[in-house]
Amino acid sequence: MKKKLLSIVLAMAVSATFIAGCGSTAASTEAPAPAAAEEAAPAPAAEAAEETADVAADAADVADAAADAASGDVAGKKVGVCIYQFNDNFMTLFRTELESYLKEIGFTDITIVDGANDQATQSGQIDNFIADGVDVLIINPVNSSSAATITDKVVGAGIPLVYINREPDEAEEKRWQDNGWDVTYVGCDARQSGTMQGEIIADLGLDAIDFNGNGKVDYIMIEGDPENVDAQYRTEFSVKALQDAGLEVNELDDQVGMWDTTKGQELVANSLAQNGNEIEVVFCNNDAMALGALESIKAAGRTVGKDIYLVGVDALTEVVEDVIDGSITGTVFNDHIAQSHSAADAAANFVTGKGNDYYIGCDYVKVTKDNAQSILDSLK
Numbered sequence: 031m032k033k034k035l036l037s038i039v040l041a042m043a044v045s046a047t048f049i050a051g052c053g054s055t056a057a058s059t060e061a062p063a064p065a066a067a068e069e070a071a072p073a074p075a076a077e078a079a080e081e082t083a084d085v086a087a088d089a090a091d092v093a094d095a096a097a098d099a100a101s102g103d104v105a106g107k108k109v110g111v112c113i114y115q116f117n118d119n120f121m122t123l124f125r126t127e128l129e130s131y132l133k134e135i136g137f138t139d140i141t142i143v144d145g146a147n148d149q150a151t152q153s154g155q156i157d158n159f160i161a162d163g164v165d166v167l168i169i170n171p172v173n174s175s176s177a178a179t180i181t182d183k184v185v186g187a188g189i190p191l192v193y194i195n196r197e198p199d200e201a202e203e204k205r206w207q208d209n210g211w212d213v214t215y216v217g218c219d220a221r222q223s224g225t226m227q228g229e230i231i232a233d234l235g236l237d238a239i240d241f242n243g244n245g246k247v248d249y250i251m252i253e254g255d256p257e258n259v260d261a262q263y264r265t266e267f268s269v270k271a272l273q274d275a276g277l278e279v280n281e282l283d284d285q286v287g288m289w290d291t292t293k294g295q296e297l298v299a300n301s302l303a304q305n306g307n308e309i310e311v312v313f314c315n316n317d318a319m320a321l322g323a324l325e326s327i328k329a330a331g332r333t334v335g336k337d338i339y340l341v342g343v344d345a346l347t348e349v350v351e352d353v354i355d356g357s358i359t360g361t362v363f364n365d366h367i368a369q370s371h372s373a374a375d376a377a378a379n380f381v382t383g384k385g386n387d388y389y390i391g392c393d394y395v396k397v398t399k400d401n402a403q404s405i406l407d408s409l410k
């Protein structure tokens with residue numbers, strides 16, 4: 031029950047949420063509007079109560095799904111889950127919660143496989159699941175660009191499909207709708223997370239950011255896998271939020287860290303060696319890389335909050351603790367609980383013939399020193 035209530039607690043703890051939609055199979059009926067993140071701005075406190083009510087309704091939907099499932103609808107149904115790579119901090123949280131919630135809503139036959147970040151390996155695993163006659167597949171693709179091939183294969187075998195975490199492109203999502211296929215995507219709009227990262231920095235104000243006094247925000251960008259829309263949008267929208275706040279930006283470096291702590295550490299160490307005190311802000315597309323960045327920042331004798339700023343995305347526990355003690359400026363909660371529950375509910379809806387919308391969304395939540403403790407408490 032605690033986890034079902036998490037979204038409610040978060041909505042009360044912060045006012046920065048977007049349209050509600052987490053944890054509900056009746057979330058959005060359409061693909062996300064391209065302009066959605068451009069409207070990314072903290073909701074006024076007055077809207078918080080309404081949002082809380084919406085999220086509470088979502089939690090009630092989740093409870094209903096669990097109740098339906100408990101009636102035995104999904105027991106004995108085979109669910110296959112393909113994860114792009116087990117060795118990924120965020121996807122490990124997601125996968126663990128997904129497995130436990132699939133069990134909670136009554137699935138008894140669950141197989142989860144590791145694609146080891148290799149599309150050929152994952153495609154073989156999908157073939158095996160099809161041959162095994164699974165009733166539904168939940169797929170976190172290694173390459174989102176392989177989605178059309180995956181969809182054709184899975185739909186061709188008459189198996190419903192729930193994509194998670196790596197969003198296929200618009201043309202692919204349109205195909206599901208045009209053909210009335212049992213395919214959906216569950217995830218958050220990465221533009222929102224990028225915007226929130228930028229806002230965390232912009233809210234500090236130029237005077238606090240501009241250590242070198244050149245009147246600009248001098249930043250470096252550490253990107254996740256550039257094939258993922260999450261990396262593309264976080265990179266673009268974090269900077270856009272600074273510009274939208276009227277700040278002039280100067281990119282000193284842009285490197286690909288593939289969501290990985292060690293790569294993040296190496297890249298930031300190199301960049302600090304090259305650009306030294308000119309770097310005022312380190313944007314990391316995720317927290318795993320921010321943790322690596324923090325090590326290099328410390329090793330270079332710099333201090334977050336004093337002569338440099340650092341932001342990530344995901345709200346890994348370690349990072350939220352760092353936000354509380356000030357060693358990381360901020361992060362953005364990537365709600366693995368709402369996403370995994372929505373994915374499991376969508377799988378249940380497919381196998382019980384209820385069907386799903388083609389896009390099931392979820393909101394990110396900005397995490398700064400102001401609300402980090404309440405976020406941490408809710409996650410525990």
Ligand code: GAL
Pocket residue numbers: 118119120121195196254258260289315316317318343344364
């Ligand atoms: C992102 C997440 C990253 C990484 C990636 C994998 O949403 O922020 O940490 O897990 O998904 O696709």
